[in-house]
Amino acid sequence: MPTLPVSRRLVVSGLAAAFLPASALWAEDQWPSRPITMIVPFAAGGSTDVIARVVAEGLRQELGQPVLVDNRGGAGGTIGTAAIVKAQPDGYTIGMGTASTLAINPAAYKTLGYDVLVNLIPVSNIAAVPNIMSINADVKAADMKAFIALAKAEPGRLSYASAGIGSVSHLMGEQFKLGSGTDLVHVPYRGIGPALNDAVAGQVQVLFDNLPSTLPMVQAGKLRALAVSGPDRVPALPDVPTFAEVGLDDVNWMAFFGLVVPEKTPPAIVAKLNAATVKALAREEVRSRLIAQQAVLIGNAPQEFAAEIRRDLDRMKRAVTAAKIELN
Template sequence: MFRRSVLTLGILAVFGTAAHAQSGYPNKPIRLLVPFAAGGTTDLIARTVAEPLGRELGQPVVVENKGGGGGSIGAAETARSTPDGYNLGMATVSTTATNPAINPKIPYNVATDFTPIINVAATPNVIAAYTKLPFHDYKGMLEAVKKEPGKYAYASPGNGSITHLMMEMFKLSTRTDMVHVPYRGSGPALTDAVAGQVPLIFDNLPSALPFIKEKRLTALVVAAPQRVPALPDVPTFKEVGLESVNRMAYYGLVGPKGMPRDIVDKINAATRKVLQDPAIRKRIEETGSIIMADTPEAFAKQMREELAVYKDVVVKQKLTMD
């Protein structure tokens, strides 16, 4: 009960009034920091909304990539920035749940160091394989990794990323053993998976889907509420009996703690309006993503819940950053 009260106070603190809204916000360009390398899903979602959001707010929203540390380097920079509405960051399950769950030295506190603004979209995750492997479906992959424990490696966007811990969920549930190869974002991980440098990749669907459509990767199983229309023959984790792994990723906007509530509300309202545009919705939904467009409070609640889920995975799998 005490812990819940502390968390509640922490979330309330991020909506504090220490900083006062500037008259006429915004009156200069807004920085949107993506805590991963260019080419991944976080970058894709950010760039899809940045330009129309800038038009809606009346000032450019400039996307900047700063990868590394499973997203923690960029996320920490957002947390340290001035809470005036000109320094925003993309928040993902990796930066607000999985990485904090596995890394005790992470340089920010999810509950108190950010101002949640809006969850933009949720996306499926997918296990995909290099096309020249001896298997081309989920059943074949499972048989192969069970037959030769430790032989197969998988790429992820980094240590502590959502797909790193989701694969740990998968390994726990299937009693399999695979080698984790972390990268500095989805872009470089996909490059090596397509080239066969690493046989498997667990990635967010939007960044992997173009390679799957071009038959440069083979989709094996997806984490989604139902089968993805773009991949009608690929089962969900729930269908193959792994409902606990059937989790989607979120992509939202946050700022540092202490952002004035009127600025938060203005950004939230502008983003909601952008996400009502049929052209923007189409671009996001074509990746298999689901538009969320929720309230700051709802996004804060989801961040807390996901952190609890992945802390449990870390404990059960005895995971560390080493």
């Protein structure tokens, strides 16, 4: 193949360089022109997956392209989150970020191989689910004040169940101990199901959990709710105070579910995705399905979601340090 003269090679390379930015701008302007993959860093069927699928359908209607859910469970959400980080930053791979993957894991894992504050761009906090602290119905404490008095009177006798070491419920338990000055024994389970069963049976006295899975047992009188998290009381439990109301501000956080994309995703695409998410959350079918999950709808701006992630990460770091939690 003949070689171009130097002068012509320079002209050709100059033209190529000139067209690259225009091509990139065209791609951003046309986004999305093909299906989008949404990576969910947990197995199908859980809260994150349910919320992701509802939002994916809303985004499909707003963007005019299929949004395909790809479950990448394992290692507490770190495998799926790493896949989001490593994806091409072109807007065609987006991901779900949660309190576990964006706050608890970065605080508790010795090494992750990525930095959620650097390698991911927050798009929008979609929704948050209140957390709840409940006790076995036979525990002689009618409210939080009575329970704390009971726990302080007999340090180390009462135990709390969690979904496992490093889980949302584990961090809640440690934050409660710090804030209340009590000594509860942590009993980790493999998932919230068996933890919930043993709390109802009285094998453990206390349970920290997301609201949706515990609510039916509270409503049935098998567990007694002492506090919920969030800015306001939960409509389903109007007589139960928030953690803030009982003086436990550091436990008064909700389990959030938001959209993130890999770093270097073009700002124009991030802005389009944010706008589509906000519009999707305004759709009645999306709103009703998320509210049925006891979720509080948010749909905020990228910078607001970023600030929430930093705040919750700092909160988790305090609890992890105090409890000496370290995951590998």
